Amino acid sequence: MALALAGAAMAAYGQNPPRGQQEATDDSLAHELGSVVILPASAEELKREHKPLASLDRYLEGTPGVNMVRRGAFAWEPLLNGMATERSVITVDGMRIYGACTDKMDPITSYVESTNLSRARIKSGSSGSTHGATVAGSIDLERRREGFGHKPVLGGKVFAGFEGNNAERIGGTAMHYSDSTVYVNVDATYRRAGNYKAGYRPGMDRELEFSQYAKYNVSAIAGYRLRPGREVEASLIYDKATDVGYPALGMDVSLARAVIGSLQYRYMPQGRAITLWETKVYYNTVTHIMDDSKRPVVAMRMDMPGWTTTGGGYSKVHFSGRSHQANITFSAHASSALAEMTMYPDNPRERPMFMLTWPDVLTRYGGVQAEDRIGLGHGVDLSLHGGAALHENRLESMFGMRSLQLFHPDLSAGRTRLLPNVGGALAVNSGRFTHRAGFGYSERAPSVSEAYGYFLLNVSDNFDYMGNPDMRNESAFSMEWSSAFREERFDVEWAASWFEVNDYIIGKPVPGLMPMDLMAAGVKVYTQLPHAVLLNAALTAQYRLAGPWQVVAEASYRYGQASYGTRLPLIQPFQYKARLHYEGRRFNAEAALNGSAANRNSAEFGEMRKPAYAVVGLAMGKDWGIGKNQLTLKAGVDNLLDEYYSTFSDWQGIPRPGRNIYGHLIFSF
């Protein structure tokens, strides 16, 4: 569905390269294990995308390596290589931003819009350590910036979309101006959706209550060339979601707001070993207010607000030598996370029950990361990366500290960790084949929730989760291997990765502890299992038939298992996609089949078995040139047969949307 065609290993598309051509910038992913998701803006990019106005979540969902956990129709949580957001680093242009919800209802990806971004770069394993310590990898969401041009250009687009199933209205505009010394991008997007309807099941109500949402986002970015080779850039994103329902949870969200700002300086000397030196400072705040006031029946009314504030910066220097492409990044940030819970008893003379679910935890991080790509000749490339970071957590709230000391009497206010990483990969191009093999080692610190979380209810397994500040670093050793075969009409690629995680952090029940939530079955405290293994495998094949026809097939599978018979949750079963694509000059169309085998559910974490399913979709696109302008219409039907289904990553068994007829209209000028 999304335009994530890049294979796990090789084919990464540049701004507008023909299919299969490798990108040749410094960051070329041809030399890294990962992929790129392009968020379309140009006419050419729009051609390839069937739902150009879809949320970023939907773009990421179609990417190999990424799964999205759904708790509703909004703010899905990205899983990278089968691992949740504690194990990955998600950044916006290298900026660290921390979600403010203790229940993972606001991943960073929910605070940007596809119109803010040009692409999402996904790096696998320790190669994603540039902006933070990671086990699974990183997703960097790159801002859309026009860049300087030779002559003044003013352009833009106005767009509107409608999704029939949940009456989602999408509207917005994006404008850009550029000349040789200035560029400016400004955009605004608004979305409002009602409840969606699941597929047909006899005798069942199809509407999913509390699946509505509303969100608006405005962003601006402006660059100024001080003199050749020296540029400054300022960027601001304001994102606000209101009235967001979470049908899989007991609470909704009345406000999720982020303000994300940055200033950047770029120095690009001519004829020097340093090709680019980019320095950025940034600041962002996130506010997240949970709300149960719309739920007719609750055990107890409660307020659950959360806040994070993050400031930081990085300086990244790119070097270019005869056979070396190297860069080194120094980065640092400080972030504070505070979340509260207040429950109101029926009897007003009883005092409200107040606790800090995140006890004002200050996280300070400083690290250095270096990468080098060495051309060894004869089509052989060697990539190496490595780095280390200091990571500190400090409890700023005495109240929170006293609370946690109930469970950890020897708790100290701070803890500092050293987080190293190292890795490398060898790529061999030989004729129609490309092979890659890589390895990586990295360590990460426990997240704020894992270390200091206080009675965080997980409705999936119905346990209250308690942080554990005494845990060691979690470390992962990974190996990845991929191959591609390419010829005129036929491409096939496969990629596999294997993660051996030591001291794997996961919650386990502690029988003596009493839950806080009235409905919870017990308390799980984060602990560490000696080992966990995650396996990811993907296969993509494309066959170009005669004329404008093309067939694409994809298959992928993950497996996750940890010590003591612990079956890891949220592991994707075997899934497949097949598409028949027609690409005319001004018209394109596609029929797609997406299917999945039944999942290997982890009952320990409350997962239910989801039966196999297959859904069919149809899509078409047409564009018209109107003078220099272009009008693009995209329309289609998702889940044509109105199948009732739920995937492994749909929390609490909430069903996916049933049949959905949609239309997106974009006028570009």
Added chain:
Amino acid sequence: MKHLNHLLLIAAAIAGLASCKKEDDAVASPGNPAPGAAEMQLVASGTVDGYTVEIYGKGTNLYTGYNTVYARLKNAAGSYLGDAGLTWEPVMTMTMGGMEHTHGCPWSAPVAVAGNASLYEGYMVFIMASSSMGHWDLKVNFTIGGTTHELHLPLPVLDSESEFHKVYTSSMGSDGTTYFLAMLEPAAPKTGVNDMVVGLFRRESDSAFPVVDGYTIRVDPRMPGMGNHGAPGNEDLVQGTDGFYHGKAGFSMTGYWKVNLMVENSAGQLLCGNAVTTEVAESSVSFKVNF
């Protein structure tokens, strides 16, 4: 209804205090705290043979349960006197069906405060509030120049218990003895681990309420409004060198907590209270805090 009771009690207390103060006006400066102890408040005073006895509490009122009590003795010239062999004894006089009956309560002898020989400190654990049924008097004796003087000071005692607050309780033990439990700490409960201090006494006779030695008080705080949630961090109370029982109580959040108690003798035999289980939501012996 409870509100109304509170209001009546408070009104009675204010009236009682006001009347005290009127009497005191002539001889002392009422409400004027003793030197170096700003939290001390005058609760009673009286004069005998030219000597004035002032009784102070930690607040403006005395309550059922544990009270720290101070005393000072002043001569006619206005000088505070030490070394006067001051003793006290609180006595409740009850009138029931025309019969008069007196009893005491647990208390400690007044002891001169370190560094201030004319300021005496002790405690009293009032086991009931003053009411129309009965009133508390403090019998004070002191000896100056070989002459013993005695006076009786009325002591108004308010009920400390309310819907969500209870720091004093009594229980008939399975050994037939009546036990009295008074909580000293936490006086201001906080989220987290709280030091807990309880006085444990028994009725030996109407006038003897000695400290019970060598027992264990098991403690299990729960939130009745939150599915009887409880937190770790509790430590059963054992007797310290001060005679009181010391342990810990864990509160994982603010709100209303019932601190369930079990009293066991030195042989480990359960005398008062019962264990909280999934079927039995509370012990028959408990304190309550609401913060």
